[in-house]
Amino acid sequence: MNETPAKPAAKKATAKKTTAKKTATKTxxxxxxxxxxxxxxxxxxPAAKKAxxxxxxxxxxxxPAQKAAPVRKPESRVAMVRRARRINRELAELYPYAHPELxxxxxxxxLVATVLSAQTTDLRVNQTTPRLFAACPTPEDMAAIPPExxxxxxxxxxxxxxKAKSLIGLSTALRDRFGGxxxxxxxxxxxxxxxxxxxxxxxxxxxxxxxxxxxxxxxGRLARRFGWTTAQDAEKVEADVAEIFPKSDWTMLSHRVVFxxxxxxxxxxxxCGACPIAPLCxxxxxxxxxxxxxxxxxxxxxxxxPGQRLKPPADYPGRPAAPLGAS
Numbered sequence: 001m002n003e004t005p006a007k008p009a010a011k012k013a014t015a016k017k018t019t020a021k022k023t024a025t026k027t028x029x030x031x032x033x034x035x036x037x038x039x040x041x042x043x044x045x046p047a048a049k050k051a052x053x054x055x056x057x058x059x060x061x062x063x064p065a066q067k068a069a070p071v072r073k074p075e076s077r078v079a080m081v082r083r084a085r086r087i088n089r090e091l092a093e094l095y096p097y098a099h100p101e102l103x104x105x106x107x108x109x110x111l112v113a114t115v116l117s118a119q120t121t122d123l124r125v126n127q128t129t130p131r132l133f134a135a136c137p138t139p140e141d142m143a144a145i146p147p148e149x150x151x152x153x154x155x156x157x158x159x160x161x162x163k164a165k166s167l168i169g170l171s172t173a174l175r176d177r178f179g180g181x182x183x184x185x186x187x188x189x190x191x192x193x194x195x196x197x198x199x200x201x202x203x204x205x206x207x208x209x210x211x212x213x214x215x216x217x218x219x220g221r222l223a224r225r226f227g228w229t230t231a232q233d234a235e236k237v238e239a240d241v242a243e244i245f246p247k248s249d250w251t252m253l254s255h256r257v258v259f260x261x262x263x264x265x266x267x268x269x270x271x272c273g274a275c276p277i278a279p280l281c282x283x284x285x286x287x288x289x290x291x292x293x294x295x296x297x298x299x300x301x302x303x304x305x306p307g308q309r310l311k312p313p314a315d316y317p318g319r320p321a322a323p324l325g326a327s
Contacts, residue, residue: 075227075282083280084228084244090277091256097315098255100206101308102126107182107207108174109133111192112142114199115166116157123308127324128156130310139180142171156324166194184208197235205251213238214254218261225265225283263302271297 075083091098101122104110109129116125132153136142142150150164157163170192174180182203183189189200201212213219215234223229229240245253264271270287273294278284288294300307301318310321 080227081244084226087226087277087280088245088249088253088256090280091260092252094276095256095259097313097317098252098259099313099316100202100255101258102202103129103309103311104207107203108139110207111170111182111189111195111199111203112167114202115170115194116154116163118163119159120157121308123321124157124324126308126310126321128154130323136171139171139174142167143175163194169193170195182207184210186210186212197238201238201254205254211247211250212254213241213250214258215241216258217267218258219254221267222257222261222265225270225281225286227282263299264297266297266299269297271295274298 102113103126151160154160186200201214204210205212215237231237271294272287273289273291306319306321
């Protein structure tokens with residue numbers, strides 16, 4: 001009799017255990033789901049990175065490619081010479097009034113002005129020389145002037161002590177060795193203090209009518225941009241250019257190239273978009289190519305500004321420069 005009521009109790013205990021298991025399973029299920037959800041993003045991360053990388057690559061592929069600079073074909077020597085001579089003809093049409101931009105009335109004044117033009121502008125020299133030539137009109141006068149007085153007269157041109165020493169030295173040499181006259185030979189001119197090939201060629205070409213190539217900073221820069229030479233040394237540039245042009249063109253070629261370098265083909269920002277010889281220039285694009293912006297870079301008469309000479313030639317289309325100190 002004691003064993004009979006035990007069976008229902010056992011059944012009840014078994015039912016409770018089953019219910020507890022089910023409850024435990026239901027309670028644990030959400031935990032497992034949450035863990036699964038947390039794990040899923042981690043598994044998808046590499047796939048997301050790959051997809052993003054593919055999208056980036058597709059975007060780059062779809063973006064328009066930047067235009068590369070045009071590749072110029074190698075130029076033969078004959079073609080370069082023909083192009084160089086055409087540039088000279090074009091510059092002759094552009095600057096029919098090209099001239100030396102130093103004021104002078106005789107070989108001695110041109111020699112002195114050219115020596116003074118080192119490390120300054122022709123304008124500043126032209127503004128300085130009227131007083132200088134009034135005080136020292138001849139080599140004899142300049143050789144005899146006290147150095148301190150000469151330094152003061154040429155102070156506006158800069159480096160006045162070194163320049164005064166050169167001027168007194170060359171004036172003394174002209175007085176003692178050349179009878180007070182400027183010699184008309186390059187071999188003689190380069191023996192004078194402060195006179196190199198550039199200065200000698202300026203004097204020979206413009207005071208004596210002897211052809212010469214004047215390689216200043218403007219000429220050297222443009223000769224390289226035009227592809228006439230790759231040399232940096234002035235004498236090598238002179239030699240290279242001399243092989244391209246007939247001797248009769250040398251003096252006026254120098255003026256035209258220097259004119260263009262000062263007005264259009266500047267050192268830092270050439271006005272490529274306003275340059276009439278741009279189609280002939282291998283360096284086109286180094287400067288401003290927009291026509292309207294390039295026009296604003298033009299200087300002197302091309303930019304509506306005064307020139308460098310106080311007394312320019314009659315055919316000069318621009319305005320004369322103002323004297324030193326004028327507003």
